[in-house]
Amino acid sequence: MGTGTRPARLRHIQGIGVDRMGSLADAHPERDFLRLENLDTDIPPDPQAVARTQASAERDADNSYLPFVGQTRLREVVATHAARLSGVPYTADNVIISAGGLSGLLNVLLALIEVGDEVIVTDPTYAGLINRVHLVGGIPRFVPFIFQPGGEWTLDQDALRASITPRTRALLLMSPAMPSGAVLTQSDWDVVAELCTARDLLLIVDSAMERLVFDGRAVLAPAGWPGMAGRTISVGSAAKELRLIGWRVGWIVAPGALIPDLVAVSLANVVVPVGLAQDAARVALERSWETLPAYVAELQQRRDATLQALQGLPVGRPGGGWSLLLRTSDFGLTGEALSQRLLDANVCATAMTGWGQTHGAQYLRFVFANEPVGRLSLLRERLMAALP
Known part of the structure; x- marks a missing residue:
């Protein structure tokens, strides 16, 4: 293979735009x-987790x-x-960090996932997840959310049923979904x-944001559904719910029968995160049942401030998470074109090219987790200045 030839596994890998x-x-x-x-946030992590990190260095x-x-x-x-x-009696033997x-x-x-297996994902979905399906040789099959300007995104259940084929191996789902903030019911x-x-x-x-839900919604863990504990693998993270973004700690929770293969792959790929970060994540997760409500309330206020700034525009109302989408095609623009225009107005936002088939290039994402309410109120004036 010459230096100019890319491996086939990279053929469908696209940039995510955020970087x-x-x-x-x-x-x-x-x-x-x-x-x-x-997907950053200026809301600091639990001080006790920070202190535990400092102690771990010694x-x-x-x-x-x-x-x-x-x-x-x-x-x-x-x-x-x-x-x-979930109500499933997991033990430490079901967990890999x-x-x-x-x-x-x-x-x-x-x-x-075997090469050629189909993996069901929602449309839109974080491009990094789509890339990972491609990277292992899987084939992503997109099931669209239904977009209603000013309303919440809803899953097209009929399209989900129709998406299953003999080659389907798995569903890869996230709720709240990224980037739309759609919450599965x-x-x-x-x-x-x-x-x-x-x-x-x-x-x-992908359970990274499963408890970041707004408007009094209940947290739903599908592993607890009848017949699902033995076929559900949940992957969590300390980044979104615990705000330990730079600590790089995640976890896999899986049925015991799948653990040996998951361990084998984990040992061949990175092994574990740094030791200095793991007990800090433990402290933050253990305390999160106490600390999370105020954090979610702040995120909801930021969501509301962003929706207020975008009132009357074709935006999807997120039921949770850190971000929302504006449909830019209503203004005769791609997401990328509006993103470039917004830079001149001092707004940095990411186009959704490659993040979906039905809902992709014609959308722009606004992350509301990284700016306080007062600054989010500046968005409308700057956006209107950038529109044609």
């Missing part, structure tokens, strides 16, 4: 950009690769957390469970 937009804003620190392009036990599947106390707390949400949630998702896909999960059990499919859940 490029972030670099453009970082290159001009003198400008007062609204930083709405990346503990020899935290300066270690071992245990390869992750520190035992963290795995126990993750198991208790997952069991509390990963170097962030996305690393965990890649390990799950590598362990469970109990009815949606009923259909997912029905399809998985009837067709012997796996369910891979």
Whole structure:
């Protein structure tokens, strides 16, 4: 193979746009950009987790690769957390710690998806997840959310049913979904469970934001549905719910029968995150039942401030998460074109090219987690100045 030939596994890998937009804003620190392009947050993590990180720097036990599947106390707390949400009696033996949630998702896909297997994803979906399906040789099959300007995104259940083929191996779902903020309902999960059990499919859940839901919604963990505990793999993260973005800690919670293959892949790929971060994640996760409500309330206020700034425009109302989407085609623009125009108005936002088939290039994402309410109110004036 010559230097100019790319491996076939990279044929469908696309850029996600976020890194490029972030670099453009970082290159001009003198400008007062609204930083709405990346899933960061200015809301600090639990101070006790920060203190535990500092203490870990002086503990020899935290300066270690071992245990390869992750520190035992963290795995126990993750198991208790997952069991509390789902009702499934998980133990530490069901848990593997990963170097962030996305690393965990890649390990799950590598362990469970064969080349040519179809993996059901929603449309839109984070381009990084789509890339990971391609990277392992899987084929993403898109099921669209239904977009209603000013309303909430809803899952097209009929399209979900129609998407299943003999080659389908798994569903890869996230709720709240990224980037739309769509939240799957109990009815949606009923259909997912029905399809998985009837067709012997796996369910891979990106649970990184599962408790970041607004307007009094209940947290739903599909592993607790009848017949689903033995076929559901949940991949969590300390980044979104715990705000430990730079710590790079994630976890895989899976049925015991799948653990050996998941461990084998994990040991071949990164192994575990840094020891200095793992017990801090344990502290933050254990305390999150106390600390999370105020954080979710702040995110909801930011969501509301962003919706107020976009009132009357073709935007989808997120039921949770960190971001929302504006349909730019209503103004005769692609998401990329409006993104470039907004840079001149000191707004940094990411176009959704490559993030979906039905809902992709004609959308622009605004992340509301990284700016306070007062600054989010500046969005409308700047956006209107950028529109044709």
